Amino acid sequence: MKKPANAADEKEERINRLYRKDWNPRRVLAGYFSVYITEGMVRSIMYILPIYLISGLFNLSAIEIGFILIMAYVPWHFKFLIGMGMDASPGIRSWRRRIYIVIGTLITIAGVFWLGGTTDVWLGILPAIILVMGGDALIDTGMDSLLLDVTPPDWHGTGIGVGWGARAIGYTISLVLALFVHSIWGWTAVLYLFALYALPALLAVGIKEPAVTEERRIAKKPLAETFTDKRIVGWIGFAFFGAFVYVLDPTRGFLALIISPVTGGGTQAIIGAAIAFGLAAAVSSFVMGRMLDKIGHRKGYYISLLGAFFAVMLWALAMPSSYIMVLIYSAILGFLGAFNVVAWFTVLADTIPPHFTAFMWQYDMGYLHVAAFVTGIFISMLGAGQLALLGLALLMLIGFLPAKLIKSIKASKGEVS
Amino acid sequence: MDRIQKEKDVALVTSILAYIAITIALYTAFLLAGIDWIKAAVESVVISATIITLIILYLFGKIWKKELKNESKKELASK
Numbered sequence: 113m114k115k116p117a118n119a120a121d122e123k124e125e126r127i128n129r130l131y132r133k134d135w136n137p138r139r140v141l142a143g144y145f146s147v148y149i150t151e152g153m154v155r156s157i158m159y160i161l162p163i164y165l166i167s168g169l170f171n172l173s174a175i176e177i178g179f180i181l182i183m184a185y186v187p188w189h190f191k192f193l194i195g196m197g198m199d200a201s202p203g204i205r206s207w208r209r210r211i212y213i214v215i216g217t218l219i220t221i222a223g224v225f226w227l228g229g230t231t232d233v234w235l236g237i238l239p240a241i242i243l244v245m246g247g248d249a250l251i252d253t254g255m256d257s258l259l260l261d262v263t264p265p266d267w268h269g270t271g272i273g274v275g276w277g278a279r280a281i282g283y284t285i286s287l288v289l290a291l292f293v294h295s296i297w298g299w300t301a302v303l304y305l306f307a308l309y310a311l312p313a314l315l316a317v318g319i320k321e322p323a324v325t326e327e328r329r330i331a332k333k334p335l336a337e338t339f340t341d342k343r344i345v346g347w348i349g350f351a352f353f354g355a356f357v358y359v360l361d362p363t364r365g366f367l368a369l370i371i372s373p374v375t376g377g378g379t380q381a382i383i384g385a386a387i388a389f390g391l392a393a394a395v396s397s398f399v400m401g402r403m404l405d406k407i408g409h410r411k412g413y414y415i416s417l418l419g420a421f422f423a424v425m426l427w428a429l430a431m432p433s434s435y436i437m438v439l440i441y442s443a444i445l446g447f448l449g450a451f452n453v454v455a456w457f458t459v460l461a462d463t464i465p466p467h468f469t470a471f472m473w474q475y476d477m478g479y480l481h482v483a484a485f486v487t488g489i490f491i492s493m494l495g496a497g498q499l500a501l502l503g504l505a506l507l508m509l510i511g512f513l514p515a516k517l518i519k520s521i522k523a524s525k526g527e528v529s
Numbered sequence: 530m531d532r533i534q535k536e537k538d539v540a541l542v543t544s545i546l547a548y549i550a551i552t553i554a555l556y557t558a559f560l561l562a563g564i565d566w567i568k569a570a571v572e573s574v575v576i577s578a579t580i581i582t583l584i585i586l587y588l589f590g591k592i593w594k595k596e597l598k599n600e601s602k603k604e605l606a607s608k
Contacts, residue, residue: 175565182571189575192582332593339586340594348583478579485572489562 127264134262134322141274143316147255148275152282153309154248155363160290164299170233180238187246192478194253195470199330208324209258210317216250220310223247228303251313257470261322266405268461273401273454277394284390287383327466334467334523341521347463349514351479355456356508357420357449359487362386369496371438385442392446400451404458413455417511420452428501465523540588547584551577
């Protein structure tokens with residue numbers, strides 16, 4: 113077999129191999145869709161849990177509830193370490209990432225049954241919710257790396273768009289169902305619903321995984337090539353500054369805080385805004401994800417950043433005055449915000465080295481959390497009103513700079529298009 | 530070989546000290562920003578873990594590069 117002459121030829125050879133052997137768009141996109149439906153539905157528990165904990169069934173202070181919610185997210189913060197373990201582990205027959213998707217599903221279901229059957233806060237609800245989120249973190253890490261293992265860079269926008277759209281559909285369905293089930297059967301039934309939510313992820317086991325060759329195993333050489341390359345600064349800068357709009361995602365809680373003065377803080381009104389946001393985000397992710405592959409990932413990112421800037425400025429300059437306007441504004445923010453986040457994901461996906469897709473992808477995602485946390489502090493300090501949104505919109509524009517600087521390196525999967 | 534091992538030890542100690550320093554700095558900054566102490570503690574541990582990973586991989590990456598270079602030299606010599 114002829115050996116590739118240089119890094120560019122090596123990348124081209126690798127991408128051709130993906131098209132020839134591993135890329136099955138229908139099966140991969142359907143699998144990714146089903147996993148992200150699960151993820152959106154399961155993650156919505158973080159929207160519902162605070163409402164459950166302050167419902168009067170428990171006598172908890174705000175700090176205690178805050179502590180439970182922070183601890184629930186801990187497995188998510190260490191997904192990059194889970195990813196590192198995943199990249200170092202061998203496959204069993206043709207199963208590698210799928211093993212974690214199945215184990216994660218079983219852990220999530222076990223956590224949900226524990227959560228639904230307990231009223232003990234510290235020895236029941238707390239460990240149970242950590243288990244639920246831990247299982248979900250395994251599913252997420254397994255599926256993201258599986259997508260990156262088998263998807264050619266030209267399809268990154270479509271693939272990631274399908275996932276992000278499915279996630280938005282997932283939490284929207286879950287919120288609608290939660291409202292309905294709660295009104296008839298109460299909280300226990302709502303919690304047990306989450307066991308069903310974990311099941312669609314299992315459809316991803318139909319995806320054919322590539323063999324674990326040297327190219328797909330974490331090793332000193334690609335790690336050293338990646339992390340001693342000065343261009344890593346551009347990646348990290350982009351990972352941190354590229355998607356500040358994510359702080360307004362309904363699962364982060366700030367959207368509820370911002371619209372409360374208009375809606376009077378009612379749970380149904382807040383959930384209604386999240387539903388409008390989620391539906392628009394789903395449409396945007398599917399349509400604009402495909403569009404990104406057609407117009408080029410970086411160019412698409414620039415357009416998306418301007419769009420997200422416009423959406424946040426709309427809130428900053430003219431707060432909605434009625435509930436209908438809140439829904440319209442939420443839908444605009446959902447559409448343009450999701451476009452920006454999908455474009456950000458897509459540009460990063462092009463740079464991921466195939467040797468450690470699970471680790472590098474989750475490491476980049478770690479900066480999304482750091483960015484959301486820091487911008488969250490910023491919004492809170494400025495009073496979660498128009499001034500904070502104006503500041504956020506201006507901060508978002510910093511994203512242009514690292515987007516201009518980000519470049520693929522020798523170990524990257526492809527080139528940033 | 531000994532020199533490389535020494536460099537690894539230095540990188541490890543530097544990483545541990547940097548992790549502690551970054552965690553304390555973030556914790557203080559979060560407290561000053563008005564975050565609850567529990568949330569500030571958990572987030573500073575988590576965020577500094579993300580930052581320190583970059584530092585660890587940079588420090589060890591440089592050492593691994595040297596190691597790999599030495600190995601390939603040895604391989605060439607044995608041929």
